[in-house]
Amino acid sequence: xxxxxxxxxxxxxxxxxxxxxxxxxxxxxxxxxxxxxxxxxxxxxxxxxxxxxxxxxxxxxxxxxxxxxxxxxxxxxxxxxxxxxxxxxxxxxxxxxxxxxxxxxxxxxxxxxxxxxxxxxxxxxxxxxxxxxxxxxxxxxxxxxxxxxxxxxxxxxxxxxxxxxxxxxxxxxxxxxxxxxxxxxxxxxxxxxxxxxxxxxxxxxxxxxxxxxxxxxxxxxxxxxxxxxxxxxxxxxxxxxxxxxxxxxxxxxxxxxxxxxxxxxxxxxxxxxxxxxxxxxxxxxxxxxxxxxxxxxxxxxxxxxxxxxxxxxxxxxxxxxxxxxxxxxxxxxxxxxxxxxxxxxxxxxxxxxxxxxxxxxxxxxxxxxxxxxxxxxxxxxxxxxxxxxxxxxxxxxxxxxxxxxxxxxxxxxxxxxxxxxxxxxxxxxxxxxxxxxxxxxxxxxxxxxxxxxxxxxxxx
Amino acid sequence: xxxxxxxxxxxxxxxxxxxxxxxxxxxxxxxxxxxxxxxxxxxxxxxxxxxxxxxxxxxxxxxxxxxxxxxxxxxxxxxxxxxxxxxxxxxxxxxxxxxx
Numbered sequence: 001x002x003x004x005x006x007x008x009x010x011x012x013x014x015x016x017x018x019x020x021x022x023x024x025x026x027x028x029x030x031x032x033x034x035x036x037x038x039x040x041x042x043x044x045x046x047x048x049x050x051x052x053x054x055x056x057x058x059x060x061x062x063x064x065x066x067x068x069x070x071x072x073x074x075x076x077x078x079x080x081x082x083x084x085x086x087x088x089x090x091x092x093x094x095x096x097x098x099x100x101x102x103x104x105x106x107x108x109x110x111x112x113x114x115x116x117x118x119x120x121x122x123x124x125x126x127x128x129x130x131x132x133x134x135x136x137x138x139x140x141x142x143x144x145x146x147x148x149x150x151x152x153x154x155x156x157x158x159x160x161x162x163x164x165x166x167x168x169x170x171x172x173x174x175x176x177x178x179x180x181x182x183x184x185x186x187x188x189x190x191x192x193x194x195x196x197x198x199x200x201x202x203x204x205x206x207x208x209x210x211x212x213x214x215x216x217x218x219x220x221x222x223x224x225x226x227x228x229x230x231x232x233x234x235x236x237x238x239x240x241x242x243x244x245x246x247x248x249x250x251x252x253x254x255x256x257x258x259x260x261x262x263x264x265x266x267x268x269x270x271x272x273x274x275x276x277x278x279x280x281x282x283x284x285x286x287x288x289x290x291x292x293x294x295x296x297x298x299x300x301x302x303x304x305x306x307x308x309x310x311x312x313x314x315x316x317x318x319x320x321x322x323x324x325x326x327x328x329x330x331x332x333x334x335x336x337x338x339x340x341x342x343x344x345x346x347x348x349x350x351x352x353x354x355x356x357x358x359x360x361x362x363x364x365x366x367x368x369x370x371x372x373x374x375x376x377x378x379x380x381x382x383x384x385x386x387x388x389x390x391x392x393x394x395x396x397x398x399x400x401x402x403x404x405x406x407x408x409x410x411x412x413x414x415x416x417x418x419x420x421x422x423x424x425x426x427x428x429x430x431x432x433x434x435x436x437x438x439x440x441x442x443x444x445x446x447x448x449x450x451x452x453x454x455x456x457x458x459x460x
Numbered sequence: 461x462x463x464x465x466x467x468x469x470x471x472x473x474x475x476x477x478x479x480x481x482x483x484x485x486x487x488x489x490x491x492x493x494x495x496x497x498x499x500x501x502x503x504x505x506x507x508x509x510x511x512x513x514x515x516x517x518x519x520x521x522x523x524x525x526x527x528x529x530x531x532x533x534x535x536x537x538x539x540x541x542x543x544x545x546x547x548x549x550x551x552x553x554x555x556x557x558x559x560x
Binding site: 245246247249256258259260261 | 517518519520522532534535536537538539
């Protein structure tokens with residue numbers, strides 16, 4: 001998955017497990033950037049009575065680098081606090097929750113939002129509410145109203161939301177990790193089976209979302225107001241991270257945390273840690289800062305998946321199999337940004353520092369007719385220029401790894417035909433119909449309700 | 461090393477039973493007497509970790525490298541690393557182990 005359960009250690013700590021990070025110029029407020037980080041992979045909407053929530057003991061961060069050194073220049077920090085209103089019941093809610101202040105909402109969670117900018121710490125909001133999980137029509141009627149009431153404006157025109165959302169990421173997970181079967185091409189696999197349509201394994205699963213919408217001039221270097229795509233100041237680097245305190249003690253009477261926060265999860269480009277970094281390095285990668293990523297560049301330059309595809313699909317990727325050079329295209333896309341002169345009218349280069357960042361050129365306006373394949377489909381407002389909620393990042397990265405982007409650095413290279421048709425669930429301009437989004441902040445749709453979700457069934 | 465941290469560490473470890481363990485784990489100090497008498501667990505101080513109303517919160521330490529006498533002390537959101545072989549020796553003695 002993008003980064004759901006992507007490393008051994010963090011997969012055992014779901015409240016700190018960053019599943020997806022998004023950064024894009026807001027389509028309905030193009031003078032702002034929306035940044036979203038999701039946590040808690042694969043939330044079954046019916047997972048009561050202890051429904052999902054953020055970790056009170058986790059420090060969540062959204063980080064922005066606007067100087068190209070792989071270090072955060074601006075940080076938004078989120079700390080959560082859970083209250084139990086009635087300690088004498090096992091119930092999450094003791095009746096319908098018709099407002100965030102409802103006495104029936106037995107386990108409300110609030111949060112503090114702090115901005116750290118140039119070493120200066122500024123509290124932007126305190127006791128900001130989160131909505132309950134979407135339980136069902138009796139417990140959480142009018143869910144949209146509940147959720148919308150949890151959208152707050154803080155600081156200088158900053159919108160913020162934290163709470164449960166429908167996972168907007170889509171992937172044929174059961175197939176991809178069955179030895180990289182890409183339905184409906186399983187008949188071409190080394191272990192073939194009849195062609196069959198793909199399955200969005202994440203359909204109707206929820207996540208917990210932290211979303212913030214910030215005026216662009218509060219994110220760019222020296223408050224630059226973007227007007228020139230080619231201006232280096234138009235590019236920001238974004239990543240999300242989760243941190244726990246170093247010391248943890250637990251006995252029959254107490255659980256205590258103390259000491260400085262240390263990073264346990266981070267995420268910028270989807271699939272970086274999941275597919276590029278080898279198993280033995282994944283946990284370590286999660287503990288490091290983007291400015292330390294040059295040590296992982298060798299895995300980008302010679303990605304394992306690029307060797308696997310020709311082996312798993314005999315005869316389908318002969319040109320990829322013959323491509324032995326370091327993948328300068330992938331190094332640019334994932335670690336430095338795409339420099340000027342590669343794609344007409346576009347760059348998101350942040351300099352020589354190799355760092356896994358979502359690089360967003362904020363001077364590129366939102367597309368009036370977006371395409372889920374982003375830049376590969378000529379839509380410069382999409383991945384890998386930042387990442388929108390609906391971008392088909394799996395297909396884009398599959399194609400890139402298969403050689404579709406290598407002509408950016410070697411125009412004489414002609415990719416395999418298959419590299420241009422690799423898909424994940426859908427190949428049109430729109431996302432599959434198993435996922436939905438909102439047109440306004442926070443853009444990820446309201447979560448699936450536990451009462452209404454039909455459990456997945458098994459097929460042969 | 462700060463007096464308070466060293467004093468607390470020594471107090472906390474002074475009464476621990478001698479055993480055969482060699483590993484030096486991270487230890488939470490919720491108050492010297494409590495840590496030294498595990499058979500009488502203290503009142504639950506809550507996640508605030510305000511140990512016995514002392515106002516200093518929980519203090520934990522970890523001996524990463526006994527040979528070098530290095531102790532990491534965690535308190536609040538801070539970490540102090542001190543090198544003090546005498547202190548490590550006392551801790552190891554309290555834990556029922558010793559430097560080889």
